[in-house]
Amino acid sequence: MANDLNPLRAEARVERTPDPCTVVIFGASGDLAKRKLVPALFNLARERRLPGGFSIVGYSRSPLSDEALRALMYEAVVRFSSSGPPTAAEWESFAAGMFYCQGGYDDVAGYTRLKERLAAIDAERGTSGNRIFYLSTPPSLIGPIMDTLGASELARSAPGSWTRIIIEKPLGYDLKTAQELNAHISRIFDESQVYRIDHYRAKETVQNIVAMRFANGIFEPVWNRRYIDHVQITAAEAVGVEGRGGYYEGSGAVRDMLQNHLLQLLALVAMEPPISLEADAIRDEAIKVAKAIRPLVPSEVDAHAVRGQYTAGWVGGKAVPGYREEEGVSPTSTTETYAAIRFEIDNWRWAGVPFFLRSGKRMTKRAAEIAVQFRQVPMRLFSTTEADLHEPNLLVMKIQPDEGLTLRLAAKLPGHAIHLRSVNMEFRYGTSFGVRSSEAYERLLLDCMFGDATLFTRRDMVETGWALMMPILDHWAASGERNLHFYEAGTWGPEAANRLMDEGRAWRR
Numbered sequence: 001m002a003n004d005l006n007p008l009r010a011e012a013r014v015e016r017t018p019d020p021c022t023v024v025i026f027g028a029s030g031d032l033a034k035r036k037l038v039p040a041l042f043n044l045a046r047e048r049r050l051p052g053g054f055s056i057v058g059y060s061r062s063p064l065s066d067e068a069l070r071a072l073m074y075e076a077v078v079r080f081s082s083s084g085p086p087t088a089a090e091w092e093s094f095a096a097g098m099f100y101c102q103g104g105y106d107d108v109a110g111y112t113r114l115k116e117r118l119a120a121i122d123a124e125r126g127t128s129g130n131r132i133f134y135l136s137t138p139p140s141l142i143g144p145i146m147d148t149l150g151a152s153e154l155a156r157s158a159p160g161s162w163t164r165i166i167i168e169k170p171l172g173y174d175l176k177t178a179q180e181l182n183a184h185i186s187r188i189f190d191e192s193q194v195y196r197i198d199h200y201r202a203k204e205t206v207q208n209i210v211a212m213r214f215a216n217g218i219f220e221p222v223w224n225r226r227y228i229d230h231v232q233i234t235a236a237e238a239v240g241v242e243g244r245g246g247y248y249e250g251s252g253a254v255r256d257m258l259q260n261h262l263l264q265l266l267a268l269v270a271m272e273p274p275i276s277l278e279a280d281a282i283r284d285e286a287i288k289v290a291k292a293i294r295p296l297v298p299s300e301v302d303a304h305a306v307r308g309q310y311t312a313g314w315v316g317g318k319a320v321p322g323y324r325e326e327e328g329v330s331p332t333s334t335t336e337t338y339a340a341i342r343f344e345i346d347n348w349r350w351a352g353v354p355f356f357l358r359s360g361k362r363m364t365k366r367a368a369e370i371a372v373q374f375r376q377v378p379m380r381l382f383s384t385t386e387a388d389l390h391e392p393n394l395l396v397m398k399i400q401p402d403e404g405l406t407l408r409l410a411a412k413l414p415g416h417a418i419h420l421r422s423v424n425m426e427f428r429y430g431t432s433f434g435v436r437s438s439e440a441y442e443r444l445l446l447d448c449m450f451g452d453a454t455l456f457t458r459r460d461m462v463e464t465g466w467a468l469m470m471p472i473l474d475h476w477a478a479s480g481e482r483n484l485h486f487y488e489a490g491t492w493g494p495e496a497a498n499r500l501m502d503e504g505r506a507w508r509r
């Protein structure tokens with residue numbers, strides 16, 4: 001670091017390492033472990049962020065050995081590591097801490113072998129009984145895994161060490177199942193041990209929302225109903241269901257994206273300033289504003305929420321099939337691949353300001369952003385002729401791709417006459433800091449090792465999210481195909497979504 005000539009780059013790296021520990025990945029043979037978890041752990045190791053002796057134990061039913069798991073993960077890291085493939089020396093050192101334990105998810109004998117393996121690793125590698133259990137399995141296995149961890153006495157921390165559990169989405173299928181899941185978790189683990197994943201919270205640009213709002217004096221005074229006309233929160237994807245048709249059929253855009261990721265974004269944009277950056281200080285403010293969102297009543301759903309499903313079309317110059325033709329999808333499916341909702345927040349700061357949320361698959365392009373549209377100036381001093389092409393101020397927080405911030409301003413065109421144009425002031429992460437942003441899973445795994453739950457979802461937020469979505473989901477479930485709007489793949493979603501945009505507002509393209 002001493003010879004790093006770019007002070008910003010040096011600043012951007014935070015050098016801290018957690019206690020030595022072992023991460024146990026249940027479902028290690030699966031997609032998430034290969035695509036995200038092990039590549040993320042490898043990147044952390046490469047950047048020397050992991051503690052000495054750090055170990056991984058893969059646990060699943062597949063017949064693998066330590067060596068076979070290492071070979072499988074080598075291929076995964078070569079393919080999916082965002083910092084490039086490992087050198088021989090890097091891989092040798094990382095793989096030396098990787099082990100496999102075969103067993104069923106409710107098999108006490110398998111967990112006994114796991115416990116013995118963990119004790120041996122503690123002795124050999126100095127991991128001191130500190131463990132993270134990562135549940136990277138289908139949700140139906142969460143209950144059996146937790147029960148068997150409890151029965152095998154793996155859920156409790158030994159004196160002087162810690163035990164944590166990471167639970168993947170989906171966190172329930174509806175409010176009732178989410179409440180049951182949370183009650184189940186709390187019978188076996190203390191809430192302080194539980195880390196519920198919402199990978200959007202850990203995106204660099206999402207964390208920047210808090211920094212931008214509360215580390216700059218200029219935004220907070222105008223961050224309210226007097227100056228802001230509306231807010232649009234978008235997570236558009238160009239991809240389809242990517243071989244996850246079976247999962248998506250039981251989910252849809254609201255369960256998959258809005259109930260969790262988009263609500264988290266809304267909470268960060270709309271919450272009051274927290275009293276500190278402690279996990280619960282931020283989560284307390286987030287839940288307070290989430291609870292102030294006015295739930296739709298059934299008679300409002302058709303006017304304030306729109307669902308869509310993509311048909312065949314063209315994305316990025318390639319012909320793609322419609323949702324109903326995807327593998328694992330019913331030819332008469334009514335699952336929504338697009339959803340848009342208009343919410344209002346009943347509190348002093350936001351009364352009357354609509355928040356528009358939308359997410360869809362197979363849209364024109366990948367674009368996740370929060371657009372804060374300010375009100376027009378109170379007096380039109382400048383004429384509105386052809387040559388005065390400007391719009392009200394707009395602040396766009398770009399979450400991905402092209403991570404950064406854009407502020408739209410009106411400026412005078414050069415020349416004698418006074419004519420206005422909209423111009424953009426830009427901040428780009430890539431060019432400003434020149435370092436690779438951590439992947440969300442890198443950040444989440446490291447934070448869990450530190451015991452920092454700030455970026456993880458608390459029980460009350462999960463249930464509040466479901467409570468807000470239930471009137472919409474119930475209404476759609478009872479509607480058959482009636483209010484399902486089809487849209488061609490490669491477009492911005494169904495035309496019907498435009499009707500949510502009242503008073504001359506328009507969706508961003």
Ligand code: NDP
Binds near residue numbers: 026033135170
């Ligand atoms: P997989 O379907 O790949 O399952 C993981 C492993 O669990 C499998 O390799 C298999 O291991 C075991 N398994 C699968 N189905 C069953 C079953 N019916 N009974 C017993 N064991 C089974 O899941 P993913 O890795 O894709 O996802 C893991 C979790 O992460 C899920 O909760 C998912 O919702 C979530 N997630 C995944 C994302 C992704 O991109 N994949 C993105 C966001 C969240 P074995 O047979 O060897 O025991």
Ligand code: BG6
Binds near residue numbers: 169237256368
């Ligand atoms: C996951 C959803 O939570 O988020 C996927 O299950 C979706 O359907 C993904 O594609 C989007 O994440 P990202 O980080 O690619 O925007």
